[in-house]
Amino acid sequence: MAKKQKKQVEEKPYKKPIIKKRKPNRSIAGDIALYVFLVLVALIMAFPIIYAVSSALKPLDELFKFPPRIFAQHPTLDNFSDLFVTMGKSWVTFSRYLFNTVFITFVGTAGHLIIASMGAFVLAKYEFPGNEAFFKLVTVAMMFTGYVTQIPNYLILNKLGWIDTYWSIIIPAFASPMGLFLMKQFMEGLPTSLIEAAKIDGANEWRVFYQIVMPNVKPAWMTLIIFSVQALWNNKASTYIYSEERKTLVYALQQIQAGGIARTGQGAAVLVVVMVVPILIFVFSESQILETMASSGLKD
DSSP: OHHHHHHHHHHSOOOOOOOOOOOOSSOHHHHHHHHHHHHHHHHHHHHHHHHHHHHHTSOHHHHTOSSOOSSOSSOOSHHHHHHHHHHHHSSSOHHHHHHHHHHHHHHHHHHHHHHHHHHHHHHHHOOOTTHHHHHHHHHHHTTSOHHHHHHHHHHHHHHHTOTTSTHHHHHHHHTOHHHHHHHHHHHTTSOHHHHHHHHHTTOOHHHIIIIIIHHHTHHHHHHHHHHHHHHHHTOOOTTTOOOGGGOOHHHHHHHHHTTOGGGHHHHHHHHHHHHHHHHHHHHHTHHHHHHHHSOOSOOO
């Protein structure tokens, strides 16, 4: 009797569960209105970039037309060629200005990332006397702009003999509180059990840091790289660097831009050259920024 019941249970056909599709809360008209609104916001945000690029492609007579037009009627690259000709006449070559900017940006960003990440790892995952007080000090330091700290920084750098050197820009970039705050807040969401498991498997502190922690906080340090590159690339460094051969590209281009009406076209080209690198870095890292704003997938 028990065998017959068992056989009947086994022969019972399997019913696939019915999954109800979730109906959207908005109507079709609501979706269309939302997309139209997003398109309008995107156009408003993209307008300054489009206008700057269009102005750089306008000949000189179109730049002074009134009312001004958004797009160039006769696009040309003369403004860019004139800009490079003007830069070529300087006794410091364009490549030298470019090297100065790239070197300061690369070294400053790399150092800032390494120091901020290591400091944030210790503050987020270890307890030691003064831990909370130190982080509060970092938070307070974010309230002061560069204009407030410029004189103390200058006095310190002068005592160290770093005025008129690359290090006057690079070293202060290492200690920017924004990076430490960002990395610490993100690392706090990293499960402590993951770190403990790695230590049980025999990993030392350095291996845990660069093989476990850093890959899992990639969105945070990608965002940090974007902020740091934008700050250093656009830094004129005129306060701390006086020698022409050590000046940055942005400083040299802005001097051309201030040359008067005759250099209006070159000034428009300067604006495009200055903003192209930060925009490209932001575009290629957009998904990482959005992921940073959301929560991490790892939880305790």
